[in-house]
Structures are given as C-alpha cells and as structure tokens.
Amino acid sequence: MKKLSEVEEGKYKIVDITKPGKLRKLCNIGVLVGDTIEVIKSCPGPIIIKKGNITVGIGHGMAMDIIVEKVK
Amino acid sequence: MEEKVIAIAGNPNTGKTTTFNALTGTRQQVGNWPGVTVEKKEGYYIYKGVKFKVVDLPGTYTLTGESEDQKIAIDFLTQNQVDVLLLMADALNLERSMYFLILLSELNKNIIVDLNMVDLAEKEGIDYDVKHLEKLLKVKFVKTIGNKNIGFEDLKEAIYRKCKEPVSSECFISNYGDEIESAISEIINYLKNLNLPYPERFVALKVLEKDEYFVNLIINSVNYERINNLISRLEKFFNKPIERVLIEKRYGIIHGVVQEALIEKKKELKLEITEKLDRILTNNFLGPLTFLFIMFLTFTFVFGIGKPATKFLEVVFEKFGGIAANFPFPFWINSLIKDGIVSGVGSVVLFLPNIFLFFFFFSVLEDTGYMSRAAIVADRLMHKIGLHGKSAIPLILGFGCNVPAIMGTRILENKRDKILTSLSIPFMSCSARLPVYLLFTGIFFQENQGLIIFSLYLFGIIAGILSIKFFGSTFFKKESSPLIIELPPFRFPYWQGVLVESWTKTKYFLKKAGTIIFLGALILWFLSYFPDPTKYGAQSNFIGRLGSIISPLFKFSGFGFWQASVALIFGIYAKELVVGTFGILFGVGNLMESLKIYFTTASAYSFMIMSLLYMPCLATFLVLKKEIGMKWAIVSLFWSLFIGWLFSILFYQILNF
C-alpha cells in the first residue's frame, strides 16, 4: 500500500482516503474507495487519474491522503 | 402571460449552458446572484402560449452548503418558485448524474432528467432503456444531443406537461436502510421547531453528513448534543464515517439501477485520444511548452485580429469628434460631446474588439477542455506563491485586459483564491499601458527599448506576487483549497455556443462599464472645462488645480509637476489616456520636446513604474467591485496607489544615486 502521491503510472485500487473532507470531494466526482483507477500522470506536480470516462487532476496535497494498492 | 420557472441543474460539462442556449436563443442575460459574485444566467422562451423563464444554476457534483455556488443552488431551489427542475445528465457518466438526482430528489421538486450526450455514449457503445429508468426512478427522462439541437422539441413538450402536474411525492426517494432511516426520522423530530427554510428530510441528511453549513444552523439547538450522539452511534455501528456510508449507499442503489437499464452495443470509438493528449499536454516537460505556445497564439490572435478593428473604431471616433467640434451648437455642448463623451466613452469602446476576442478565446479554450489542463500545468508554479493552478488562467488574461481577467476569476471556487488573484491582476501590464511605455522609452531609452519594456512587465508580475504573498499571509489564514479538477474529454468547440457566450459577456461589459464610464467622462470633462472654458485642461481650471494639489506627492518620484498628475488622473479612466493627456497639455506637435524638458531618464522610468502600478482603471475597479465586493476593490485601489507611489520613489532615488 502506498500514497497516491508516491506511485508510478499504472493501475491501482483505492484502499482508503484518510481525510473525510477529501473523501467527500473525490466521491462526489464519482471516484469511490474500492474503485480501480489508472494513474495517467504521476508526481511531480498534480496527479491525473482515470476511472472509466472520468478523468481527474489531483493536487499533491490531496494525493498524500489517498491510499492505493497496485493491481496486477 | 402565464409564467413558469425552470431551473437547470447538473454536473459541470454535462451541457447545461448548451441546453440553456438552445432553449432561450439570445433572449438571455448574465447577472449576479444577489449578494454573491457567482454568475447567474437567465433567459426565457415561449411554448404553447406559456412563458418559461430558464435559470442556469452553477454546475456542481453535489449539494453542500459549504460552497458558495452550491449554496446558491440550494437556496434558489428551495426558496423560489421553481416549476420544473431540469437535471442535465451525462449519458457517458450516468451513475454520477443519477447520484446527483438522488440528492436533488430530497428537495421535493418536479424533476425532469435531460439525458444529454447520447451521441457520445452511442459511440462508446452505451445506450439506456429510458422507459426502464423512468419506471425505476419515477422521473421523466428526455434524450437530447445538445450541440446538434436534437431533442429539444420533446424536451419543451415534457416541461410543458410537467408544469401542469402537481409535485409528485412519488419521485424517487432513496432508502438508506433501517438504521439510517430511523436516525433521519429522529433528527427530523429534533428539527421540528427550528423552522428552517429547507425540507426537513433534506436538512436531516445534510446534518447527518456533517455539512458545516447545516450543522451551524442547528448548533445552538438544544438537541445538538443528541444528534451528535446519534451520529457517533451510527459510526460505531458501521465502523466508517457516516458520510462515507451515505455516499456508498447512494452509489450502491444507483449502480444497480444503471446496470439494469444499460443496453450495451458495439463500440465504435474509444475516448483514447483524450488519454493520449493528456499524457502530452500535462507532461512535465511538454506541458509547459504547449501551454506557453497556446498563450502566445492567443495573444497574437487577440491583438492581431483586434488591432485593425480597434484602429477602425479609433478613426471613426476621431472623425466623429471632428464633426462634433463643428456642430451648430453652443461651444460648450460641442466640447462636451467631443472632449468629454467621445474621448471618454470612446476610449473604452476601443477595447471592445479586444475584449470580445478575449472572451472568444477564453470560451474556446474552455469548450475544448484545454483550460483544466492548463490549470494542471501551472499548478506547480502557482503552488509556490500560495495559490493553485486554476489561478494562472485569469492572471495570464490580465496581460490583455484586466477586465475580462477579473471576470475570469469566477472559475476559482474558493473565495480566498478569488480575492488574492483579483488583487494581483491589476498589476499585470495590460495592453492599454503599452502606449505609455512606447512613448517614454522612445524618448529616453532608445538603445534598449525592448529590454526596458520587458523589465516593466516583469516588475508588474513581481508586484502581483508580492501582493499575493502579502495579503495571503496577513488576511487569509486558510490554505488554498486542495486542487481537484475534473478533466473533461477533449472536444471540438461548439462555435455557435462559443459565439453566443462571448457576445453575451461583451454586451454585459459594454452596458455596465459604458454607463459608469459615461458618468466619469462627464465629471472629468467638467473639471477640465470650468471655470474658464477657453483654457480646456489648463492649470487654472479645476483639473489643473487638482493636479497642483496632488503633484507635491510625487516630488520624490521625480515628476512633481501638475501635468504629470493630471495625466495620471486621466489615466484612471483608461490608461491610454496618460499619453493622450500629455498630448493635450503640451500640444501634440511639441510633445517630445516638452517631455524632454520635464523628465529625466530616471523620472521617466519612475513615471512608467507609476503608470504600470498606480491603480486599476475605472473599468477594472468596477469589475473588481462587482466580483470581490466594494471593500476589496477599495483595498486594491489604495494598495496599488501605495505600491506605485512607493516604487516610483524607490526607483527614482536609486537611479539618481
């Protein structure tokens, strides 16, 4: 398990979002805990993730609170 | 005529504006929601003898009282007559749109779902059984393709019929399971005597979700403790934060419904292009390069295309001024028309082509989806000065004209970011300041004109950063909001929409700025004309006396003579007038010679610094007032006056050392 801010490009599963406020923000856009996402762009700078037709840019500060797990 | 009100709600980029435009055509206006600075769009259309007023609500993913624009949506929907709530749903992201439907259904309105973007969904091999959706969710669905004008007759008919129906309590109300439902009933009981202007169940859910705004509404209630206990009990039961339970329940329900109504077909094309483009456009190396290139293109076009139009208008005004001078009216009327109205209002109208083009490019960049990528690219840099990526867009626009730039801060959701960005935009050297630089560098810095002008632009940026740092650390404790921005799929711009959009905004600018500038022009003319009409703009007239009062302030900046002060006063109007004023005061013929007598190299530079910084022009000030409020507009005014004054002295003294 790693923070989203630390991973390379590839497929991941969201395990947890540690700050409730941030959880709500991401969920409202349609990305939930348990979802499989693809990281299109990694750090430095904002991270870009993709889930289905939804593409979201996430700032570094926010990505530090998102815990992910590599999917084979 | 009977009037019905339709509110359009939905996630960003689902086609709300497109639909709004398709329904109302050009019968629309932009305004502000009362008391706040989020843009409000209203229009109307007539169908079967009924007048339908359409309101475009701010695009959101959810309904929380914590954000300004969502609070507006909630208040509008609960406290105004809304006959039909039209939910724009994106067929490509139906689950998310239906999630929003669940939230909206708590507001007890007549809802119609406009299932838009069905063409794109089809290409992705997705179709939905609308009849089935209607049965499961108990709301009317209409399919449309916004940018091809397909489906709007059906939509109008559906809206027309819906208005005749009473609000159905049948509309899909979610069920969160026994534990939560009983908690909701309990909270509703506690809320009974608070008389809140929102539906009870809606408030109960918001309180349960710990929505700050709604929690604050009940924080003084005797039952606040009990509600809190209730929440902790639930959280212990679910072993999760309650807001997460609610969100997951909703998505759970919706996921089932959407899957059931889904008709999968063969895929035609994947949205892979977007992904490929994203990899390039947000790449850490290529991203900034393309960003700069696109900005360069935008500027070249805006000024390239704008220039002939501006020149043309200039000639028209000059001609008209010339004719006006010979009108068979009393001398003072002619002077009022020529020196006051034509040169005052005219100097603003001259910007019109540029402003329109700016809005146009802004719309195109937004419509194609590039804007949100630009925010990603700029984020790292902006982070260093305490803002985030989205702020870069309006700041860059400021180099063209501060007015649309400040309007552009509307894309920032956080008040702090919006105010900080708006406060630094007036330091971005807009095109109107260029004539001042050209005149003075042409006389005093012939050898390295380009370098000097560049240094002024740079200095403007530095002043902007200083302002952000200063106000950011003194007045705003809170951090910039975390960056989270959806990147919509890349699309070709929808030209009709882009044109309507930019025209509506230009019209609005013209109307607002025009009236006030007109008044300002009258005042300045009056000051220049009286008491001795034969000496228009001379020291013995009011304007000259005013200049003489102010001029001692600039003794240490090296331009403590009254003409410079008058030029600066006129420049408040529009910064081009700084040059124009010198022209009037010294006579165009020997302008160069006179300036050489009055200015030195050092004072010329400090005067340019002053012209760059000293205060937002009238139009900018008005927009500031509109966007961030009178208080901050005045702060901006005094801050820039102070900064300009301070740095003009500093530069003069250093250069003279």
Ligand SMILES: Nc1nc2c(ncn2[C@@H]2O[C@H](COP(=O)(O)OP(=O)(O)O)[C@@H](O)[C@H]2O)c(=O)[nH]1
């Ligand atoms: N392909 C397709 N594009 C659409 C449709 N409706 C709107 N658009 C485009 O989607 C983009 C976003 O639309 P807009 O009305 O600005 O969305 P808003 O953010 O909800 O106001 C624009 O480029 C529209 O031209 C549609 O039905 N099909």
Ligand SMILES: [Mg+2]
């Ligand atoms: Mg819109």
